[in-house]
Amino acid sequence: MEKYINEIKKALNNNVKTIELISKTNNYVFKVITQDEQTLYAKFYLKKSIHIDHELIIYDLLDHKYLKQLVVFSDNPKYAIFKEIKGKTLDELSQKELNIYKEKIVNSIITFYETIGNKKIDGYGLLDENMKGTSNSFNKFIMQRQESTQDILKEYDILNNAFTKIYAKYNHLITSDNSLVPIDTNAKNIMITENGEVVFIDPGELISGPILMGYGDAVAQIYKTKIYDLFIKKLKPSKEDLIRIRIYAIFSSLNILAFLKENGIGNLQDIIPYGNQYTFYELIKEHLKELGI
Numbered sequence: 001m002e003k004y005i006n007e008i009k010k011a012l013n014n015n016v017k018t019i020e021l022i023s024k025t026n027n028y029v030f031k032v033i034t035q036d037e038q039t040l041y042a043k044f045y046l047k048k049s050i051h052i053d054h055e056l057i058i059y060d061l062l063d064h065k066y067l068k069q070l071v072v073f074s075d076n077p078k079y080a081i082f083k084e085i086k087g088k089t090l091d092e093l094s095q096k097e098l099n100i101y102k103e104k105i106v107n108s109i110i111t112f113y114e115t116i117g118n119k120k121i122d123g124y125g126l127l128d129e130n131m132k133g134t135s136n137s138f139n140k141f142i143m144q145r146q147e148s149t150q151d152i153l154k155e156y157d158i159l160n161n162a163f164t165k166i167y168a169k170y171n172h173l174i175t176s177d178n179s180l181v182p183i184d185t186n187a188k189n190i191m192i193t194e195n196g197e198v199v200f201i202d203p204g205e206l207i208s209g210p211i212l213m214g215y216g217d218a219v220a221q222i223y224k225t226k227i228y229d230l231f232i233k234k235l236k237p238s239k240e241d242l243i244r245i246r247i248y249a250i251f252s253s254l255n256i257l258a259f260l261k262e263n264g265i266g267n268l269q270d271i272i273p274y275g276n277q278y279t280f281y282e283l284i285k286e287h288l289k290e291l292g293i
Helices: 002-011 095-117 138-152 162-173 211-222 226-235 239-262 280-290
Strands: 018-023 028-033 039-044 070-075 078-083 087-089 124-127 133-135 179-182 190-193 198-200 206-209
Touching (some): 002 018, 002 028, 002 070, 095 179, 095 198, 095 211, 095 226, 133 138, 138 162, 138 206, 162 239, 206 211, 211 226
Antiparallel strands (some): 018 028, 028 039, 039 078, 087 190, 124 133, 124 206
């Protein structure tokens, strides 16, 4: 840890009172109190899995008003120091607050996906360190990713054959695109600041695929909520696009549950998306019903 602490001190010209490690799951995150009592957060981006945190890339693509305020960043070692943001994440909002801000929240989510999705890149699927897709076919990426997920969930009723049934009926709707797509948007990663602004506080990983896949990733979390109703109303998807969104929502939910299964976290049937009142299991069942499966 000493090398990270020294890097923080160096970046802030020793204007440091205390440094505390607060997270070491995928990245190391430190809470820093400066000599003048400012609270900052230092995040070191580690290569602990095949998934790459693309947070800093998003600063080149999106209006900074939607992101945490950067103090300093470095590419070698890769880290960033951010100012503290005060507010509430979506799952912490009361129903009254949600009603006040839901229009702004939905508009910001749509802007988030559409703006980032304007960037086209080479290849499909997971990205390498050069921001190129690691698959030469989007369908190949989907097949490999979801078959692997299905194998992890083979002991669970409904989850163990959902992909096979969806692909058999709707594979013609899984069409290729090479837009940049955020795939880690949930109610814990979106904050309403004390000034009433919407900020994406931990945007995470990007992949190459259709923007509708990003919408599906969001719907996996917000389905059957007021945010979802307004989201779909504003998107006005065609009948086929709504089917695609449902499909990608199911895929996202299955991938989340597979990740939790591999990490031994909880009973999968009881896992609830942040800010939702229904379990992933219940939401998947509802999507499958709407898809006629």
